[in-house]
Amino acid sequence: QVQLVQSGAEVQKPGSSVKVSCKAAGGTFSTDTFSWLRQAPGQGLEWMGRIIPHLGLTRYTQKFQDRVTFTADTSTSTAYMELRSLRSEDTALYYCARHQTFQGGAAGMDVWGQGTMVIVS
């Protein structure tokens, strides 16, 4: 059973960058698809984009595409999310999640990391 373990909480100053890691234990990291999402305090879920490590393919939402980079190291089964030019509105819990696909094309996020709190202050 795959588990996703994320790096610890971060406190960063406005204008700086943060890099969050997501290490997969078990599963087939290199062929899986991973999404990054965030959840501001007391708010809903916001999808930031996804990465397919073995293809090196990334997709970013328009909102984040100028400030975020997803990378992956298949040798350590670790995905990374770097967010730059941080502002107070970026204060949130950041999650990585693995995609599960089903016959017919449906897909959902079946395994989630524990979340990494990023505070911009």
Next chain:
Amino acid sequence: DIQMTQSPSSLSASVGDEVTITCRASQNISTYLNWYQQKPGKAPQFLIYAASSLRGGVPSRFTGSGSGTDFTLTISGLQPEDFATFFCQQCYTTPLTFGGGTRVEIK
């Protein structure tokens, strides 16, 4: 982007009650609709895919239905462990988008 609208935003119910949560998409998404449950301080858990298919291990008291733009999640016989926030999510196209959530509280 496809907008997902959930209602109500919160509800109060008692153990044993049946509750229904509604999710509406801003355009036709066929049955490309997922439901998640999130308990306080925890990551979301994936409950239902393709609008009505329960993932393994999800109790049968959870039922999803709908297609096109209108979907529902019904919990029949609410249990203490069901008090949480529920989110719908469309997987029809990127960007993936979520409803605002429905918080189910104990009456």
